[in-house]
Amino acid sequence: MKPKIEDVAKHAGVSPTTVSRVLNNRGYISEKTRKKVQESMEHLNYFPNEVARSLFIKKTHLIGLIFPTTNNPFYGQLIFHLENTCASLGYKVLLCNSQNREDKETNYVKMLQRNQVDGIIAGAHNRGIEEYDIPKLPVVGIDRYLSSTIPVVSSDNYNGGQQATQLLLDKGCKHIFHINGPDFLETPANLRRRAYEDVMRSNHLNPITYEFPYRATAEAVQEIILRLFNENPQVDGIFASDDLIASKVIREAKKRKINIPADLKIVGYDGTETTRLLLPELSTVEQPIKEIAEKAVEILIQQIDGPHDDIQLETILPVKLIDSETT
Amino acid sequence: MKPKIEDVAKHAGVSPTTVSRVLNNRGYISEKTRKKVQESMEHLNYFPNEVARSLFIKKTHLIGLIFPTTNNPFYGQLIFHLENTCASLGYKVLLCNSQNREDKETNYVKMLQRNQVDGIIAGAHNRGIEEYDIPKLPVVGIDRYLSSTIPVVSSDNYNGGQQATQLLLDKGCKHIFHINGPDFLETPANLRRRAYEDVMRSNHLNPITYEFPYRATAEAVQEIILRLFNENPQVDGIFASDDLIASKVIREAKKRKINIPADLKIVGYDGTETTRLLLPELSTVEQPIKEIAEKAVEILIQQIDGPHDDIQLETILPVKLIDSETT
Structure with a gap:
């Protein structure tokens, strides 16, 4: 069992409320008590429960990524940059490989909603159906038109x-x-x-x-x-x-x-x-690819942070011709 | 805002307790009420909060994957199979690209603990330090010795x-x-x-x-x-x-x-x-690669499901020589 706030309190010889105050930096706590509690947390390898916190603040900082498969040079590189950009902004990613299968895609969308993701970035098959048209859930498509109201980022x-x-x-x-x-x-x-x-x-x-x-x-x-x-x-x-x-x-x-x-x-x-x-x-x-990823995350977080009327519905980034040895 | 249990109750004209009973299949509920509640859930696009549930059952069904990068044919294929195997067993994956950087890896391990993952599968750089030696947290290494007590899966x-x-x-x-x-x-x-x-x-x-x-x-x-x-x-x-x-x-x-x-x-x-x-x-x-992924997930879940004394510490899978045109 993972250590709980009560275990920390017991180890430090204080009340759970005191531990909670230290964690949330709330109320008066003496330096000595703060140190004692922090030492106990370290000793017991206690980590504040981000899951509990996400329920309280009604934000999970989770973003769902739905793409056909990481086993493909394009998506592998794109997903690397998506995760990397999300991480740099304090977001975590739940990875979903839909393998271009509608049933998988539908199940993933539902799973992500049950897990209260703050948003979804998808580059999977578009069936022109309303699966992604989820009221209040920000979604961004990459190289896929998911619905008439969902922003899409692609290259030219x-x-x-x-x-x-x-x-x-x-x-x-x-x-x-x-x-x-x-x-x-x-x-x-x-x-x-x-x-x-x-x-x-x-x-x-x-x-x-x-x-x-x-x-x-x-x-x-x-x-x-x-x-x-x-x-x-x-x-x-x-x-x-x-x-x-x-x-x-x-x-x-x-x-x-x-x-x-x-x-x-x-x-x-x-x-x-x-x-x-x-x-x-x-x-x-x-x-x-990197710019596509960064732009998609930027537009998604713009939507997560508040309702915007000025979300750009279509973003098209420039490509580069490589004239190598087969031409 | 995502719809809450109270919104469903209001829409269906029942109490939140009744909605909760329908959700958890608990207590007596008439067929008519059950149908009404389910229709309201569908209408409002309500999804039972798996985050809240995970707090209650003390299990998140989340598995952290720490690998250098999906932007690599080997890891891209491996991560595809890891996620796929996890999904088939009801687990979700949090993806972490550590880019072989110790600071990133350390931060990811902490992040995964704050997010109460049930376990971690890692194939990132091993510094021989005790970062992965987390009491009560199941970990499996792929092609990496993470510590003397952490099982490792590799090919021969x-x-x-x-x-x-x-x-x-x-x-x-x-x-x-x-x-x-x-x-x-x-x-x-x-x-x-x-x-x-x-x-x-x-x-x-x-x-x-x-x-x-x-x-x-x-x-x-x-x-x-x-x-x-x-x-x-x-x-x-x-x-x-x-x-x-x-x-x-x-x-x-x-x-x-x-x-x-x-x-x-x-x-x-x-x-x-x-x-x-x-x-x-x-x-x-x-x-x-597929077999490595499946074995790693199997060993991880074996540990998650209960303390086992018979966890195999080293699993070595056979390789196949391909004699193509460069030899």
Whole structure:
């Protein structure tokens, strides 16, 4: 059993009220008594119960994070910065890996409410339903529209898509394809695809997107890549909607003895630290992950601290093109 | 403000005691009243306060996770499985990224105690001090000896080191070097180095380990790799203590136009899903990350559920050699 306030009182030879006064810095306490109580707390390894205190002040300083999985370079880096920013502001985080499963996500949202979190930051699947529309509970979405009233922070996906496509054009590609997930999800990431299509059309080229299904297995994504290569032997440029897909494209091209970048140029998306370390040759669009995390926490705490009419509903941060060795 | 039990009572036209009885399934309540209360809870979006309940039952179902950072393929995957396993058993996790900093780690341990966690799983830096030796608080270490009485779960680092070195020998390497962090840290991972040295000696070869400093910057690690190549032009085999280092070695070898695997063979360590995806050509030793997570949670909860004399102090899980394209 963890030591209680009564144990400290007994050890110090004072009343529980006195211990409570020392803890809360309330009422008159002699220096001698204060010292005695503090020594007893240390001796017994007593920690003031933040759980009890949170009930009293009606604030837990807990923030729930709902993301598909930390087992992914983008979310791993994002969650690191979210936790780090929260910690620096006195907030703790409850981590939830929803694995893109609706049932898990719903259960996590309920669990977080039962645990009285002060707010939620979510970057999980958006089903356009009202799960996150919780009266009085601040929520911020990252790269996901959770509802019409919930602020969302993302990087400039449209500009990123433009830059990636333009880079391939500038390097002389004539047959550029795009690979992406399904666009029925209302995510800002769809803008990467829209930008690709717009840039292609404005250059009088036909945009073709190879789409893999939602929650596709590794095999399903691989199949789409194979199909792209098989159906389009003329392909000389591929813009993949994330670096992991780009990595699979590189792999398949090597298997087919296609020369990169001479005969095929590839651009990915995300530019996480892990990808830059393991696959530095990949040209990609780097998202400002740390800044996204800091902005999301800032907007969430702004809401927690009081009702604001001036919450910015959409925050878009600039991306950076990395022209490496695959272009 | 979040709705309270009194708000539900008012809305349902019953007393708070009645609401409490419905919540706790206690005493006689008519079906009609129960339904009315439940409808009011739903209407007001009321959730029973798990914080208040945890005070009452003296159990928070909270587990603290202290690891260097989720922004790393190994820890990202490990933390995913830890959280997932905890969630399946009704536990929530408070995430702490200690960034290998003692001050952060110490503060997190205190924070977790103030928040009355039921236990802690830690894989952060071990300073051999008594920070984790908390009376009555269950703790489990992953790949870290936290104290003589705290159970530790790790993979078979010695066997992994043996297999990696033996693979290089079997493939004909004569000048095999090892790269690792400092061995003053009392981590089971030192056994990778010990195994390398033992296998080399038993083959009448001179083991040479290039060591980079604790918390080395990317530049410092890079410098060690450059030194290894510069001082040993005859090198034909390198066993790196993790895949990220192995990736840098590959990069440097390519820069020097050294042919892999013809002239230089490389083995890494960890074999995370992310590395296998981004760098599938790397031969490596795969750790059973999911099994490590599950075992750590199992041992922690065994301790939480009651004092046990039969807690296994050291659990060692088997590794798997992946002979890919760099060997």
